[in-house]
Amino acid sequence: MDKKLCLSENKIIGGVCGGIAEYFDFEPSLVRIVWVLMFFLISVFMIVLYFVCWAILPSKK
Numbered sequence: 001m002d003k004k005l006c007l008s009e010n011k012i013i014g015g016v017c018g019g020i021a022e023y024f025d026f027e028p029s030l031v032r033i034v035w036v037l038m039f040f041l042i043s044v045f046m047i048v049l050y051f052v053c054w055a056i057l058p059s060k061k
Helices: 016-022 028-041 044-054
Strands: none
Touching: 016 028, 016 044, 028 044
């Protein structure tokens, strides 16, 4: 089975964190917490990275 990184249906905004969590078999809320912590450390980069991931990752459908 080939894993594919894609947007998740388990989403709050765009499904990026949920997709990353599903790909690596992590808890989605843990990925979201890490993402928010990283946001406070390097805010502008994380915002840009989130929107880039949202734009380039395919949805499951």
